[in-house]
Amino acid sequence: MTIHIEPELKAKLKAPDLTSNTGGIISPNPFWLASAPPANSGDQVKRAFDHGWGGAVWKTLGTPIQNVSSRFGGLHYRGTRAIGFNNIELITDRPLETNFREIADVKKQYPKHAVIVSLMVETEDEWRDLIARSIDSGADGLELNFGCPHGMCERGMGSAVGQEPALNERITGWAVKYSTIPVLVKLTPNVDDILPHGLAAKRGGAHGVSLINTIKSIIGIDLDRMVLEPRMGSLSSNGGYCGAAVKPIALHMLGCLSSSPDFRLPISGIGGITNWRDATEFLALGANSVQVCTEVMLRGYRIVEDMIDGLSRFMVEKGYSKLDDLVGRAVPSYSDWGDLDLNYETVAKIDADKCIGCHLCVVACHDGAHQCIHPQNGTFVPRVDESECVGCNLCQIVCPVPDCITMTPVDNGFAPGTWNQHLVGRANLRPKKGVH
Numbered sequence: 001m002t003i004h005i006e007p008e009l010k011a012k013l014k015a016p017d018l019t020s021n022t023g024g025i026i027s028p029n030p031f032w033l034a035s036a037p038p039a040n041s042g043d044q045v046k047r048a049f050d051h052g053w054g055g056a057v058w059k060t061l062g063t064p065i066q067n068v069s070s071r072f073g074g075l076h077y078r079g080t081r082a083i084g085f086n087n088i089e090l091i092t093d094r095p096l097e098t099n100f101r102e103i104a105d106v107k108k109q110y111p112k113h114a115v116i117v118s119l120m121v122e123t124e125d126e127w128r129d130l131i132a133r134s135i136d137s138g139a140d141g142l143e144l145n146f147g148c149p150h151g152m153c154e155r156g157m158g159s160a161v162g163q164e165p166a167l168n169e170r171i172t173g174w175a176v177k178y179s180t181i182p183v184l185v186k187l188t189p190n191v192d193d194i195l196p197h198g199l200a201a202k203r204g205g206a207h208g209v210s211l212i213n214t215i216k217s218i219i220g221i222d223l224d225r226m227v228l229e230p231r232m233g234s235l236s237s238n239g240g241y242c243g244a245a246v247k248p249i250a251l252h253m254l255g256c257l258s259s260s261p262d263f264r265l266p267i268s269g270i271g272g273i274t275n276w277r278d279a280t281e282f283l284a285l286g287a288n289s290v291q292v293c294t295e296v297m298l299r300g301y302r303i304v305e306d307m308i309d310g311l312s313r314f315m316v317e318k319g320y321s322k323l324d325d326l327v328g329r330a331v332p333s334y335s336d337w338g339d340l341d342l343n344y345e346t347v348a349k350i351d352a353d354k355c356i357g358c359h360l361c362v363v364a365c366h367d368g369a370h371q372c373i374h375p376q377n378g379t380f381v382p383r384v385d386e387s388e389c390v391g392c393n394l395c396q397i398v399c400p401v402p403d404c405i406t407m408t409p410v411d412n413g414f415a416p417g418t419w420n421q422h423l424v425g426r427a428n429l430r431p432k433k434g435v436h
């Protein structure tokens with residue numbers, strides 16, 4: 001018996017095309033290893049490709065360095081290990097010849113995967129030399145590391161370049177001049193506004209940018225020894241923060257660039273990506289590919305299997321047949337505060353069938369919001385006083401039961417009105433709640 005499947009459904013069931021193009025760097029899927037320990041050697045990158053990673057940005061090459069020991073720190077929070085991660089590792093400590101030989105070997109065995117060489121040196125001659133050797137090794141692209149916030153910046157490299165638009169533009173210009181393969185500029189988040197730095201890379205001729213590198217950080221203090229962590233004897237130094245905790249900062253910087261009409265360059269998104277959903281959020285906010293470091297360090301290369309599966313299923317469900325159907329979909333929703341509708345109103349509603357009566361919402365609303373969730377006699381389910389609820393979301397955030405509290409739109413009869421319209425007398429704003 002032949003089963004007739006409607007053409008529309010058939011198209012939906014077809015595996016989506018995950019091929020990604022970041023400024024001319026093509027990879028079979030958008031998942032790349034970030035430049036870091038998981039992409040330190042040929043054997044590692046090959047194993048990663050075997051697990052399904054579509055690309056790898058090689059551990060930054062430059063004049064090989066000497067690292068400190070120890071060099072990592074973790075921020076552990078209520079039973080979860082390393083929600084944030086700190087490192088004071090520098091660039092590669094392996095000989096350049098070894099690195100280039102292994103890059104060539106990987107490219108020979110995995111011609112369809114993307115290998116991007118991350119570089120960080122000082123003088124124009126050094127840039128020219130390493131770029132030529134990267135191209136000779138068969139690399140698909142370059143990533144200029146203008147982001148490292150420790151060790152290298154004191155030597156005038158890394159974030160010292162990324163924080164100076166003129167320097168960024170000049171060195172990007174050198175790289176573009178000497179390169180026959182695409183050049184991505186990896187930006188530092190250690191700036192107050194990312195846009196001028198993205199625009200500097202664009203003026204320099206970059207084919208795209210990657211962001212973010214790590215955020216300057218001190219992960220904690222050893223209170224018995226009174227020394228910062230991680231400790232090298234009785235001293236330590238600031239490091240770079242990454243891992244799950246930095247995702248919101250990375251998304252914000254990605255959104256600043258992807259929503260700017262002046263920018264319009266491909267972006268490789270990095271920072272706190274732990275699973276397919278994180279990755280998909282980066283793609284939706286305009287990243288053409290995504291890079292992962294900390295989650296691979298903590299859980300291994302295998303995490304990409306779930307990422308590929310999750311992204312593919314999501315795309316099928318939404319009817320996206322290729323990556324570009326998804327990339328940037330959420331960008332138009334990123335607006336200035338002054339253009340938000342102040343008359344849009346929600347209130348919290350509790351599903352009595354799901355509520356377990358823990359009253360975490362009561363405590364949160366009473367001590368941290370607007371004192372409008374109350375215990376009720378005769379039932380453990382609390383009651384929301386909707387006439388006082390300002391719709392802040394706090395109770396929904398603390399509630400441990402999924403979908404037990406829903407923020408529900410209210411029809412208050414007011415037409416949309418923004419702050420910017422209000423300033424010029426063109427908005428009739430609803431009465432405020434919770435201000436007595």
Ligand SMILES: Cc1cc2nc3c(=O)[nH]c(=O)nc-3n(C[C@H](O)[C@H](O)[C@H](O)COP(=O)(O)O)c2cc1C
Pocket residue numbers: 034035036037059060085086087089090091092118145147148186212213214241242243244246270271272273291292293294295
């Ligand atoms: C131990 C460690 C070493 C790193 N080394 C480099 C490096 O050599 N070059 C570079 O551009 N970024 C380096 N990074 C930064 C990562 O590539 C990445 O930008 C950052 O960790 C954010 O991504 P994540 O949250 O997935 O870790 C390093 C990060 C860590 C944790």
Ligand code: SF4
Pocket residue numbers: 347348364365369370371372373384388389390391392393394395396
């Ligand atoms: S949304 Fe905010 S104000 Fe409303 S009940 Fe929840 S915590 Fe209270």
Ligand code: SF4
Pocket residue numbers: 350354355356357358359360361362381382398399400401404405
């Ligand atoms: S936090 Fe959620 S589960 Fe707990 S009492 Fe409030 S609504 Fe019920």
